[in-house]
Amino acid sequence: MSPGELFNQIRLKRSYLCIGLDTDITKLPSHLLKHEDPVAEFNRHIIEATQEYCVAYKPNLAFYESLGPAGLQSLQKTMAYIPENIFTIADAKRGDIGNTSAMYARAFFEFFDFDAVTVTPYMGEDSVKPFLEFSGKWVILLALTSNKGANDFQGLKVNVDGKEMPLYESVITKSIHWGDSSNMMFVIGATRADHFYHIRKLAPDHFMLVPGVGAQGGSLREVSEAGMNSRCGLLVNSSREILYASSGEDFAERAAAAARKLQQEMEIFLDKKQLLD
Numbered sequence: 001m002s003p004g005e006l007f008n009q010i011r012l013k014r015s016y017l018c019i020g021l022d023t024d025i026t027k028l029p030s031h032l033l034k035h036e037d038p039v040a041e042f043n044r045h046i047i048e049a050t051q052e053y054c055v056a057y058k059p060n061l062a063f064y065e066s067l068g069p070a071g072l073q074s075l076q077k078t079m080a081y082i083p084e085n086i087f088t089i090a091d092a093k094r095g096d097i098g099n100t101s102a103m104y105a106r107a108f109f110e111f112f113d114f115d116a117v118t119v120t121p122y123m124g125e126d127s128v129k130p131f132l133e134f135s136g137k138w139v140i141l142l143a144l145t146s147n148k149g150a151n152d153f154q155g156l157k158v159n160v161d162g163k164e165m166p167l168y169e170s171v172i173t174k175s176i177h178w179g180d181s182s183n184m185m186f187v188i189g190a191t192r193a194d195h196f197y198h199i200r201k202l203a204p205d206h207f208m209l210v211p212g213v214g215a216q217g218g219s220l221r222e223v224s225e226a227g228m229n230s231r232c233g234l235l236v237n238s239s240r241e242i243l244y245a246s247s248g249e250d251f252a253e254r255a256a257a258a259a260r261k262l263q264q265e266m267e268i269f270l271d272k273k274q275l276l277d
Contacts, residue, residue, distance in 0.1 A: 001138075002136070002182060003182055006207070009085060010231075011270075013055055014267040014270060015262075015267065016232050016235055016266055017053060018056035018087075018235040019238060020091065020238065021057055021059040021060065023039050023059075023063050023074075024063055025063075027247070029249060029251050031249055040074040043074070044078075045252040048252070049253065049256040049259075050242065051082075053260050055086060055087055056087035056088065059075055059090065061092040075112065079113065087235070088114045094108075094117060094119055094131075095128065098127065101129075102133075105134060105137075118141075118142065118187060121171050128178055132178060132179045138184065139185070143172050143199075146211050158170050160173070169198075169202065172202045172203055176203055176206070181206045181207070185207040186209070187210075187211070188208045188209070188210055188227070189210070190213040190236070191212045192212075196227040200227055200233075208234055210227065210235065212237075213237070213238055220236060220265055220266070220269075224236075230275075
């Protein structure tokens with residue numbers, strides 16, 4: 001999916017919502033546990049109920065890999081349930097030496113047919129480049145995350161060509177030349193809203209995947225006001241607040257209501273930015 005196609009979906013749905021499919025089998029409504037594949041069944045209902053309100057789904061690989069081969073089968077079924085016009089992200093946080101990264105890229109882009117995969121930058125350019133060799137696919141590079149421990153390393157000051165900057169800034173300014181705004185995004189946590197104005201100057205044309213709104217305390221308003229560009233440039237993720245809005249048989253309806261509420265808030269910010277027809 002190209003940036004233009006993604007932006008068209010944002011305008012069409014009046015939303016930049018990404019729903020994280022962090023499907024925890026221990027949190028599923030009890031009536032689903034009788035199904036042969038309760039994880040896939042849960043995801044099917046969530047997708048059917050929420051697809052009109054979001055532009056992306058982001059399965060978190062840990063929740064599927066933790067179930068072994070059965071979990072990966074659930075993931076494969078889940079991918080088949082997602083409509084073709086919705087952007088798909090493998091939240092896998094991969095990154096290794098070149099030939100290993102190439103195998104990861106094949107798994108996510110060829111076998112599962114994701115549009116994008118999250119990648120760690122720690123091992124440098126040659127660990128990221130194999131993911132960028134797939135036409136029409138995206139790397140979403142971890143830059144400034146929303147977790148408490150992010151400060152352990154991401155905010156450390158480093159000297160780059162005589163200029164002192166935080167490590168996350170060095171990651172952005174160096175990696176931005178590995179790809180371009182048509183195949184690379186950055187993960188920027190919603191709890192870092194005070195950094196968004198600066199980050200947007202570093203990467204004016206790139207999309208940002210933004211976790212941390214809701215349960216982790218991030219503000220949709222602050223992120224939207226500071227982070228939007230002329231093509232929106234944001235995919236704001238919500239997982240738990242949508243997936244587990246109810247633990248009863250009405251879980252899908254309640255998930256839809258939670259997604260719709262976020263979509264309606266996003267429409268206001270898109271309109272303020274004059275990005276809607």
